[in-house]
Amino acid sequence: MGLDGLLRKRSGELHGILNGIDDTIWNPATDDLIPSKYSVPTLRRRATNKAELQARLGLHVAPDAMLFGVISRLTWQKGLDMLLADIDSLASSGAQLALLGTGERALEDGFAASAVRYRGQVGCEIGYDEALAHLIQAGADALLVPSRFEPCGLTQLCALRYGNPPVVARVGGLADTVIDANDMAVAAGAGSGVQFAPPTREMLTAAIGRAMALWREPAVWRRMQRNAMKTDVSWSRPAARYAALYRSLLGARAA
Numbered sequence: 023m024g025l026d027g028l029l030r031k032r033s034g035e036l037h038g039i040l041n042g043i044d045d046t047i048w049n050p051a052t053d054d055l056i057p058s059k060y061s062v063p064t065l066r067r068r069a070t071n072k073a074e075l076q077a078r079l080g081l082h083v084a085p086d087a088m089l090f091g092v093i094s095r096l097t098w099q100k101g102l103d104m105l106l107a108d109i110d111s112l113a114s115s116g117a118q119l120a121l122l123g124t125g126e127r128a129l130e131d132g133f134a135a136s137a138v139r140y141r142g143q144v145g146c147e148i149g150y151d152e153a154l155a156h157l158i159q160a161g162a163d164a165l166l167v168p169s170r171f172e173p174c175g176l177t178q179l180c181a182l183r184y185g186n187p188p189v190v191a192r193v194g195g196l197a198d199t200v201i202d203a204n205d206m207a208v209a210a211g212a213g214s215g216v217q218f219a220p221p222t223r224e225m226l227t228a229a230i231g232r233a234m235a236l237w238r239e240p241a242v243w244r245r246m247q248r249n250a251m252k253t254d255v256s257w258s259r260p261a262a263r264y265a266a267l268y269r270s271l272l273g274a275r276a277a
Contacts, residue, residue, distance in 0.1 A: 041174040042257030055156040075161030079145025091162030096125030101168030104223040113140045121146040159184040179255040185247035192219035214250040
């Protein structure tokens with residue numbers, strides 16, 4: 023929007039602070055909106071949530087089918103047109119999709135039609151439902167967030183909290199909050215999701231394929247889930263940074 027030069031010139035006065043989430047509301051160990059509560063030591067209980075999510079959206083109740091979740095506004099910014107364009111590939115891979123969202127009419131209609139065409143593999147609810155959002159976080163195997171740009175994002179933070187490794191475009195706060203499970207990260211036991219760049223349909227397809235390959239290695243995927251759940255996504259650190267910035271501004275004004 024014409025601000026690039028100005029922001030670069032004044033980059034020394036810019037501060038980027040990530041979002042946080044309310045980790046008392048978004049807590050799989052105490053969440054009353056999901057059928058099976060769980061924590062890091064009891065991750066296997068997520069299977070009950072997956073089965074419930076599959077049943078809720080008319081998907082085949084199949085534990086051996088990788089279930090991708092989407093909780094999003096259905097817009098170009100969020101990259102959901104790329105996912106819709108790739109829906110045939112996703113379905114042909116044997117994976118499933120559980121989508122909750124509302125937005126651009128063409129995308130709403132496209133995903134609704136996909137749910138009919140791939141009945142049992144694609145399920146969608148157009149609108150917003152808080153309980154279903156919690157169930158997707160607690161039951162999906164991975165969350166898709168293919169945004170073309172994202173200052174920070176919240177849905178991937180909730181996904182980390184719920185051991186739902188995010189598949190994200192390497193942009194903005196998505197790149198800052200998800201550790202890509204590349205070969206080096208997996209060897210070090212450090213990955214918490216999958217990143218891809220640039221945000222194109224082809225790279226999204228490749229990222230979904232990479233996520234499925236990782237999911238087929240239960241020990242690796244379980245480590246990713248644990249890493250995700252141990253990530254601090256609360257407001258503690260962002261709040262401390264806001265407070266420090268505020269104090270620095272007060273100090274500068276006093277001087």
